[in-house]
Amino acid sequence: MKIPELPRHGDRSKGLGGTIVVQRMNLLGEPGVGLAGIPGRTEKSRVGWLWNRPWKIYVWLAVFLLVKVTYALDGWYMTWDVFTGAHGPFPAVFAAEAPVAPEHVISLPEGKQVLVHGLSLRWTDEYTDKYNGMAAVNVRTGKEYWHYERHDVDDALVWQFGASERTVVVRFTDGKLVALDLRTGESLWHAEIQAGDRGRNVKLAGGQAVTEDPGAVRAFDERDGRNLWTAKTPKWCHEVFLRSVHILSDHLSAIQVLCNGSGRYGPDDIGLLMGVDNRTGKVLWQQRTVDPDLTSWGGEHTLIAPDPDHRQTTQLLDVNRHGISPRTDLPLDKWDVVAVGNSTVLSGTNPKNRASKHDTLLSAFDVVDGHLSWQLRAPSDHEYGLPEIADGRVYVVRQPYLTAAAAGSQFLADLLVLDADTGRLLHTLRLPTMTADNKTADYEKLVIGDITDGAVGIGWRDDGGDLLIASD
Numbered sequence: 275m276k277i278p279e280l281p282r283h284g285d286r287s288k289g290l291g292g293t294i295v296v297q298r299m300n301l302l303g304e305p306g307v308g309l310a311g312i313p314g315r316t317e318k319s320r321v322g323w324l325w326n327r328p329w330k331i332y333v334w335l336a337v338f339l340l341v342k343v344t345y346a347l348d349g350w351y352m353t354w355d356v357f358t359g360a361h362g363p364f365p366a367v368f369a370a371e372a373p374v375a376p377e378h379v380i381s382l383p384e385g386k387q388v389l390v391h392g393l394s395l396r397w398t399d400e401y402t403d404k405y406n407g408m409a410a411v412n413v414r415t416g417k418e419y420w421h422y423e424r425h426d427v428d429d430a431l432v433w434q435f436g437a438s439e440r441t442v443v444v445r446f447t448d449g450k451l452v453a454l455d456l457r458t459g460e461s462l463w464h465a466e467i468q469a470g471d472r473g474r475n476v477k478l479a480g481g482q483a484v485t486e487d488p489g490a491v492r493a494f495d496e497r498d499g500r501n502l503w504t505a506k507t508p509k510w511c512h513e514v515f516l517r518s519v520h521i522l523s524d525h526l527s528a529i530q531v532l533c534n535g536s537g538r539y540g541p542d543d544i545g546l547l548m549g550v551d552n553r554t555g556k557v558l559w560q561q562r563t564v565d566p567d568l569t570s571w572g573g574e575h576t577l578i579a580p581d582p583d584h585r586q587t588t589q590l591l592d593v594n595r596h597g598i599s600p601r602t603d604l605p606l607d608k609w610d611v612v613a614v615g616n617s618t619v620l621s622g623t624n625p626k627n628r629a630s631k632h633d634t635l636l637s638a639f640d641v642v643d644g645h646l647s648w649q650l651r652a653p654s655d656h657e658y659g660l661p662e663i664a665d666g667r668v669y670v671v672r673q674p675y676l677t678a679a680a681a682g683s684q685f686l687a688d689l690l691v692l693d694a695d696t697g698r699l700l701h702t703l704r705l706p707t708m709t710a711d712n713k714t715a716d717y718e719k720l721v722i723g724d725i726t727d728g729a730v731g732i733g734w735r736d737d738g739g740d741l742l743i744a745s746d
Contacts, residue, residue, distance in 0.1 A: 357422040360458045365392035365412045372664040372725040373745035375701040380416055380742045387731055388437050389724040393419055395442060397432040406431050408444055413729055413744055420459025436478040441496040443483040445476040463499030477519040480552060486514040491529055503555025511546055517566035522574055526595050527552040530566040559597045570614040572641035578611055578619055590644060604644045615663025616694040617641045622658050632657040632675055638697060648697035659720035668692040669730055671720040680710045689743060
């Protein structure tokens with residue numbers, strides 16, 4: 275008896291009393307979660323067990339054995355992922371760089387937002403009131419471009435996701451990594467990582483998707499899911515929380531992690547910065563450091579970080595394949611640095627009133643020698659939110675003081691665009707009337723998020739209530 279061949283990915287066989295959809299395999303021979311849907315249509319992946327044809331029992335047994343062997347060798351499983359393909363053409367970006375004069379405001383749902391190629395990416399809760407999927411929204415129209423939901427496990431939620439100009443990689447609470455094509459939303463590959471009970475991360479840099487594993491940091495090819503390298507952390511760093519990946523020349527990745535605590539730099543967390551060869555995973559050097567949230571990169575080989583032994587001193591550090599060496603000190607303490615870019619370090623603290631938690635004085639320092647470049651003072655009873663620097667410009671919100679007493683009240687704020695080299699005001703935009711969250715704590719600030727493709731993202735420091743500012 276001749277046994278029929280299993281169909282290729284996307285093929286359908288109906289001669290055996292059911293329908294089989296065979297999953298795409300990555301280059302390691304591992305099954306992906308790719309589906310055969312078409313743009314604008316929803317399609318579930320499924321395995322139709324063939325119980326309604328008692329004849330040809332030997333064919334049935336052969337197919338069953340093949341499935342069991344596949345399961346045993348490759349970790350094959352039934353997926354129930356659902357996605358809608360891309361609606362319309364891939365959206366054109368607003369501009370090649372950040373806007374000089376943003377003037378159009380679009381409100382978006384709450385949740386984490388990432389802007390890339392004219393799309394706003396966010397996790398979703400459309401079906402189950404849980405964050406178990408991803409959606410891409412066209413920034414110009416506000417309409418959903420594609421949508422992906424994972425349904426194979428009921429309680430698998432999105433921990434974090436990373437995005438590049440081609441790929442979105444999502445890490446779920448059960449340890450699964452799922453890679454999606456940015457243009458279509460279709461799944462490209464999946465990988466299994468050990469699950470944890472605390473937040474895990476994934477970063478995309480240099481064509482690699484980097485994430486953590488117990489006692490290690492791992493990297494996958496962002497397009498095909500190949501396991502590229504594994505960098506072991508020291509034995510004392512057995513629980514790893516990835517915080518950032520910075521790509522340098524000479525195939526060097528500077529990777530910052532927290533070790534052994536909660537992942538939020540509590541009293542038990544230890545900061546670690548590793549220099550890793552991003553071809554082999556070889557650890558070239560490693561150094562304990564402070565909270566990664568207090569460090570910033572001021573160019574390819576310049577790191578700004580507080581001195582771990584003298585927390586009131588912030589250093590400019592040179593980083594290369596040989597290690598880290600101090601260049602000079604800045605007249606700032608560990609909480610002062612709020613943004614770095616375009617060879618400029620920004621501080622928001624007024625040195626005459628260091629006890630205040632409000633950032634009332636923007637000060638810019640040269641990233642090469644640490645000298646003061648310019649200063650800008652906020653009006654009375656106003657302060658600056660957390661700024662960002664892009665394309666030679668500083669983007670920052672000027673807002674009233676917000677304390678616990680302001681919870682639930684309305685206020686007005688302005689988006690400022692400054693020249694990063696001189697501090698000269700280039701543009702202002704009055705934001706719509708906003709309402710302070712009822713959970714507003716003391717010293718709440720508005721944060722500039724992504725600045726890309728002619729759009730500026732603005733949100734609260736706790737990621738709630740985002741706005742999107744875009745130039746027409």
